[in-house]
Amino acid sequence: MNDDNSRGALLSALRDLVAAGPVGARLPSVRELQRHFQVSPLTVQQAVRQLNGEGLVDVRPGAGTFVAAAPPTTRSADLGWQHVALGGHAPPDASRTLALHAEPGAGVVRLAGGYLDQTLVPEKPLSAALARAVRRTGAWGRAPVEGIESLRQLFAREIGGVDAADVLITSGGQSALSIAIRALTRPGDAVVLETPTYAGFISIARSHALEVHPVPTDADGLRTDVLDRVLASSGARLVVVQPLHANPTGSTLAAGRRRELLALARSYGAFVLEDDYARDLTIDGPAPSTLVSQDVDGHVVHVRSLSKPVAPALRVAALVARGPALNRLRAAKTLDDFYVSRPLQEAAVDFLSSPAAGRHRRTVARELGARRDTLLSEVRARLAGASVDTVPGGGMHLWVRLPDGVDDVDLAARARGAGVLVSAGSAWFPTEPDASYLRLTYGETPVPLLVEGVRRLATVLVG
Ligand SMILES: Cc1ncc(COP(=O)(O)O)c(C=O)c1O
Structure with missing residues (x-):
């Protein structure tokens, strides 16, 4: 018998024993099974682990393996009660x-x-960076809620005009955007979105019950002349923009409009959420500097992610803000996920600081x-x-x-x-x-x- 056959025979014999035995009955020991089925201890352990995973047996270290108390049934689940428990309000629109x-x-x-x-994903250098990261002492320990210092510094340098202390590390740009939109508004508030815009913004705004006020864009990005009127009429205090290579239109906010947008944010006392998702995907450079680097008084909240320009699985991003807004974002982020996995953050620093x-x-x-x-x-x-x-x-x-x-x-x-x-x-x-x-x-x-x-x-x- 080859290994697969013996493992199969062992598994089916154990299933028979479980089916026959009363709940709590002790199964033969590893050594007995090994001898009887002429298999290795590893094969026995794998079979027992599989049955344990299926809920058929209980493994009590030092005591043995026993028929589980309640073998799972195969009847189909009745999930109807969930409709009642979840109620009739509109589900989040994702x-x-x-x-x-x-x-x-x-x-x-x-x-x-x-x-x-x-x-296009740099798999080798990224994998090497991750392997180095997990070998470090303390790799599997906690990370600070704000993110590790070296990564915050690196993002601050790349973004320009901000300090590491203004940077929070989040798990990807989507999480940063969702945290920012939720933390800077209350359900029912007005929010300005470009039209057309990234579908993810629309989903987040609708899920948070925000009243969306669209402002059109053209080849030069957001129409700031229209924005002025909309801010005046809607009372919105949050404007969500993609000033660089916008998704889906590809437009970049023109220099004059960048100045106008910042001036409008100042005069209305509004936040601008700058989603800088495509900076490292620039083809015809150089890209204009970030909006946040030109903002002195904390109007611009900035998001920059690594998952688009480096690798989809590198779910690491920076969320940047100043003043009380930063405190709100930190609180919202902590409630969501505490902190981003340390090895991933360390690997990001390692990769970004390398010639690769x-x-x-x-x-x-x-x-x-x-x-x-x-x-x-x-x-x-x-x-x-x-x-x-x-x-x-x-x-x-x-x-x-x-x-x-x-x-x-x-x-x-x-x-x-x-x-x-x-x-x-x-x-x-x-x-x-x-x-x-x-x-x-x-x-x-x-x-x-x-x-x-x-x-x-x-x-x-x-x-
Ligand atoms: C414009 C834009 N911003 C942000 C995101 C979020 O991306 P990620 O969470 O991978 O950083 C996306 C993803 O499609 C996007 O298109």
Whole structure:
């Protein structure tokens, strides 16, 4: 008998014993089982562990293994009581955000998502950094609630104009944004969102029962002339913006508008939440400096994450604020998750301070540039009637306006059927879309597949 056969025979014999034996009956010892089934002690231990995991046996160290008190039944669960317990109020709306994590099936080309694909993730240097991090004494101990000092310093230097003491480390940008929006508002408050904007903001605002006031954007980013009127009429004290390579439009806030935005924040006494998700995904540099680096009086709350520019699993981000706002954010963060796993923070510092980080940035900029240019030229050549108004200087998305009369949701569904995953534009509007769009992502897809993806999309656009 090979190992698998003997383990199988052992498992089925043990299951028979459990089924036959009264609750609490002692099973034969490891040595007896080993002798009887001619298997190694490891095989016996693995079998016992499996049955223990299934709840069939209790293992009492030093005493033996016993038939478990209540073997689980196979009846299907009756979960109806949960509807009553949870009540009738509206559930949190995460549908837009969940859609971003949809996995394409085999053979489907992905023109959706929002992370670098595996070919661009610096796996070797990151794994080496993590291996070094876990070898350090105290690696598995607690970390400070605010994050480890070396990482806070590193983020402060990169962001510019802020101190390490202003930086909180969070588990990814999404968590930082959710903490900030919830901590800086109360349910029912007004909040200003760009339109269109990152679908995650819309989900967070709706889940926190905020009243969303959309302000349009154009090729120069947020329309600050409209923002002035909206701040006056809505009473909103929080404006959420992406000033650099915005998702989904790709626009960057123009220099004059940056000044106007900061001036408006000062005159209305409002917070600006700056989501700087794409700084390290800049293709045509240099990128303008951060808004927070130009803010003296604590109006700008800043978020910068590593999971997009480095690796989806590096869920580490910085949340920056000053004054009482920082205290509120720290409190909200502590209630959410205490602190971010120390080895992950140490690995981030190790990687970011190594020459591999610079090499990675250059590779990403070069490859994203090639992908953007390919996607743009393929869209322009093959998607009749579609147009791209803004060529993004960075980030990973192209915002494509569809010909009049084409429904984005219907097109995205048909595209999936034809083997290409795209995002319907309407999910990116907090209220009614002003036209029909698709968001096509080039960050997750190497050049040859981009070409194939647009070819498939073209077949459903004409069909
Ligand atoms: C504009 C923008 N900001 C923030 C995030 C959050 O990303 P993460 O939590 O991976 O940092 C996303 C993710 O898609 C995004 O598109």
